[in-house]
Amino acid sequence: MTYRRMGLNAVIFGLGSHEAGWRMPESDPLASTDIDYWIDIAQRAEAGGFDALFLGDVLALQQSADRHLSDAMDPLVILSALAAATKRIGLIGTASTSFDHPFHLARRFASLDHISRGRAGWNVVTSSNALEAQNFGLDAMPEHDQRYVRAADVVEAALALWDSWDADARIVDKEAGRYLDPGKIRAVNHHGPYVRTRGPLNVPRSPKGRPLLAQAGSSQAGRDFAARYADLVFTVQSSLPEAQEFYADMKARAVRLGRSPDSLHIYPGIVPIVAATREDAEARLAQMSSFIVIEHVLAKLSEFLGADLSGADLDAPLPAHVGTGAPNQSSQGRVAVLVNIARREQLTLRQLLMRLASGRGHLLAVGTGSDVAATMREWFEAEAADGFNVMAPVMPHDLQSFIDFVMPHLSPAAI
């Protein structure tokens, strides 16, 4: 029997994963640009036993930016500061393959791997929001599957650039005046369908050789991409059977590509709202929900689903036609998850909107530390997860509650 250990990744989207979390009394919305806020979270996550932390990113001030917090500083800049303020925790940053050049990307992540002494990770995203495209001079996002073709091209080029230095290329022979051994660095001459680069990189080989690669594709093209390149697969799953199916599918895809199934780690997201009693946890969820502006979430759902829901009856089920047409060009995985939740649980549109605002479609776990830990262990043991993306709804409160209430039940001694 092989030993499996549950991995834990603290996910940080701005001030937390809850749409209206910034309105909670204890939240400090201006902290999003204060480095002390980020350092505090990173140090809490590290001291609390997390393996890694992860910063999401979208390259645009988003729709309805006047109603929620969507400003975002560059994740790699934040992670550089966090590298100096932490010692052990992994530092995963999001960067898009749709707008950036692989030379920039490879160089930035190699630099982060150096300054963190081997703790860098790249969450490879293809981006999906039209506002992002417009910020880079395009009218709309390129077609969904073509974005993955470009992503593979960019990642192949970055892998080659990271490999363009041998670990012992710097011979530093002061007497002979030779800094590098030219036989130990090489051009990569990558000529792909979208990007070209000569190389070599101008950063020596990093401690890990390359950053850890995370990816969250759920569409067929996205799953194929993740199975080929990812070490960590992030996913949105809201029920155990669906999570098991996804887990088995991803491991099988990796095996078909000649990889060991253990080289690919599947991390569903969990949104924990934890307190000393179930009543307190439910009350906290209710308080967060009271701050949600329903019209704003409706606009967001319409965007995700590629369907205008502005006139729809909030107290009726999701209209039958939604999710049945041709796949849209946005995020296909997210559409499937949201439509499945609505149909399976027979939610009204209003209930679905509350679910989206509270947990972005991820597993919402409300209860005591032992309740939440039991759910996580069940998913882990049932091969639905190798680890979890812990998506605290309001930072730092819910991250700290997770550490205080759930972590003790997840320690090896408790399992």
Ligand SMILES: Cc1cc2nc3c(=O)[nH]c(=O)nc-3n(C[C@H](O)[C@H](O)[C@H](O)COP(=O)(O)O)c2cc1C
């Ligand atoms: C935990 C998690 C974090 C994600 N973070 C980001 C992000 O920071 N930026 C982004 O553009 N997309 C992010 N995504 C979206 C994915 O990159 C991807 O577009 C989505 O899962 C849909 O995949 P598909 O296009 O293959 O359907 C995230 C997804 C998950 C599950």
